[in-house]
Amino acid sequence: MQFELTEGIRLAKRVAALLSCSRSEAEQVIVGGWVQVNGKVVDDPARRVTDEQIEVHPKAQRGSVPLLTIVMHKAEGVTCWAESKKRGQSSLWDVVDPAQRSEADRSELSVTARQCKILVCLTPLEDAATGLVVLSEDPRILKRLEDRQAPLENEMTAEVKKPISPETLARLNPLGLRTSVNHQTDQMTGLRLALKGYVPGELGRLFASNGLDLHSLKRQRIGRVSLAPLQAGQWRALLPYERF
Numbered sequence: 001m002q003f004e005l006t007e008g009i010r011l012a013k014r015v016a017a018l019l020s021c022s023r024s025e026a027e028q029v030i031v032g033g034w035v036q037v038n039g040k041v042v043d044d045p046a047r048r049v050t051d052e053q054i055e056v057h058p059k060a061q062r063g064s065v066p067l068l069t070i071v072m073h074k075a076e077g078v079t080c081w082a083e084s085k086k087r088g089q090s091s092l093w094d095v096v097d098p099a100q101r102s103e104a105d106r107s108e109l110s111v112t113a114r115q116c117k118i119l120v121c122l123t124p125l126e127d128a129a130t131g132l133v134v135l136s137e138d139p140r141i142l143k144r145l146e147d148r149q150a151p152l153e154n155e156m157t158a159e160v161k162k163p164i165s166p167e168t169l170a171r172l173n174p175l176g177l178r179t180s181v182n183h184q185t186d187q188m189t190g191l192r193l194a195l196k197g198y199v200p201g202e203l204g205r206l207f208a209s210n211g212l213d214l215h216s217l218k219r220q221r222i223g224r225v226s227l228a229p230l231q232a233g234q235w236r237a238l239l240p241y242e243r244f
Helices: 011-019 024-031 115-116 139-145 164-173 200-210
Strands: 035-037 054-056 069-074 130-134 154-160 177-184 188-197 213-222 236-237
Touching: 011 024, 011 035, 011 054, 024 154, 130 139, 154 200
Parallel strands: 130 213
Antiparallel strands: 035 054, 069 130, 069 236, 154 188, 154 213, 177 188
16 A cells, blocks of 8 residues: 655755755745745745745845844833843843834845844843844844944933932043933933943943932944834834944
């Protein structure tokens, strides 16, 4: 008795044949969300296929696709450290939701949940802070973001719960940090800060050592990439011509 072979072959093998590329390149194309099986995006290279219709997006025809980098407006309470998040707390990787993709995103890149899980964040903020964070799988961008010899400038805004005297403002301008007053009332002072690189907690310690209660902290810019026009919780893909 003969049995019909229905197990099929791995999707990565079919795509590699279609694109005349290596199996690893085909897997990158699939994980990147550039392959449809019977009209639906499939991002699992191990998926078994038989006679299904396989379509590869024209941008991936050469067997290589742009490596994904995401610019996000982190909301308050979201953690940049998935391994240490508290019960019920969201991490950056939990909130990269298609519904939160900004309408300002002009990249036309397909982004899948599987792809988002492998992104790395080298620009963390405190859980209570908000603003610009970057997640990437591109080695060149990751190398630039963690370059300690030539760190990128970070522009931050902060609010503290009291007026600031000229003497205190002078102490908030140590070497490597530029601090200026944006606005000030009897109850609150808004500050703008620019510094090379950023280590979570360092501004909080500086303010505390000067008797200041930090009310809010927000990152507006990293290098030449700014937060605008993203609203809290929104994200977009970095465009190929954008440089930090």
